[in-house]
Amino acid sequence: MRTADPPRYEDLVRSLGALLIGERDLVADTANMAALLFHSLPEVSWAGFYFRRGHELVLGPFQGPPACIRLPWGEGVCGRSALSGSSLRVADVHAFPGHIACDPMARSEIVVPVFHDRRVVGVLDLDSYASDRFQSADEQGLETMVRLLEQAVDWSPLLSPNPGSG
Ligand code: SME
Numbered sequence: 001m002r003t004a005d006p007p008r009y010e011d012l013v014r015s016l017g018a019l020l021i022g023e024r025d026l027v028a029d030t031a032n033m034a035a036l037l038f039h040s041l042p043e044v045s046w047a048g049f050y051f052r053r054g055h056e057l058v059l060g061p062f063q064g065p066p067a068c069i070r071l072p073w074g075e076g077v078c079g080r081s082a083l084s085g086s087s088l089r090v091a092d093v094h095a096f097p098g099h100i101a102c103d104p105m106a107r108s109e110i111v112v113p114v115f116h117d118r119r120v121v122g123v124l125d126l127d128s129y130a131s132d133r134f135q136s137a138d139e140q141g142l143e144t145m146v147r148l149l150e151q152a153v154d155w156s157p158l159l160s161p162n163p164g165s166g
Contacts, residue, residue: 007040009141015040016145020152029153031061033124033145038063041138043130045106049114050078051122051158057082060122068102076100081111082120087139091132103127110134112142116155 019032030049038047048062050071057071057078074083075098081088090109093099099109106127114122124146126134 006042009137009144012036012040012141013144013148016148020148024152024154026153026155026157027061029149033149034061034063037126037142037145041126043128043133044126045129046103046125046127049122049124050082052082052120053158057123064127065103068100071100077109078111078123078125081113082123085113085115085120087112087143089134089136089139105129107131108133110138110142112139112146114146115150116158121155121158 015036016033019036020029023029034048038044041047044064046062046064046067048064048067049060050057051060052058052073055073057073059067059069071078073079077088077090077093077096077099079100080098088109088111090096090099093101093106093109096109106129108128108131110126112124113120114124124142126138126142128134
């Protein structure tokens with residue numbers, strides 16, 4: 001018996017659009033996007049968000065095992081992607097200097113920054129137990145989905161002074 005083909009990103013974009021319609025809540029929308037990705041994409045061990053809180057990235061909605069809660073801005077794969085404002089694909093996280101290992105079995109990772117008013121407000125992070133899991137098609141597809149999310153969500157809860165600190 002043939003296994004099902006992995007979903008095409010254009011189908012995931014359509015599904016995400018349907019989930020986001022009429023809902024601007026930050027937690028609701030990012031939680032549903034994490035669930036959609038985790039349950040649709042093969043060989044993904046973790047899918048979720050970190051949000052900018054001062055000089056840290058703080059864990060947001062996700063699917064997968066419990067993860068590190070606070071990541072220093074500019075460090076690890078997530079922090080480096082957030083600092084640069086560019087997506088980052090890492091084929092072997094053990095070869096990435098400064099990688100922050102939340103799950104020791106994770107082998108590859110992709111991080112896509114999330115923007116509001118041209119500032120990075122967080123990142124989308126996906127991990128896999130397979131090495132070199134994420135290709136340029138994943139990067140393009142996930143970036144398209146993040147652009148959709150950016151338009152849909154009311155980001156104001158992240159913009160107040162020192163949200164979530166202390
Ligand atoms: N590995 C990430 C930390 C987040 S977890 O993968 C969920 C990093 O190096 O930033």
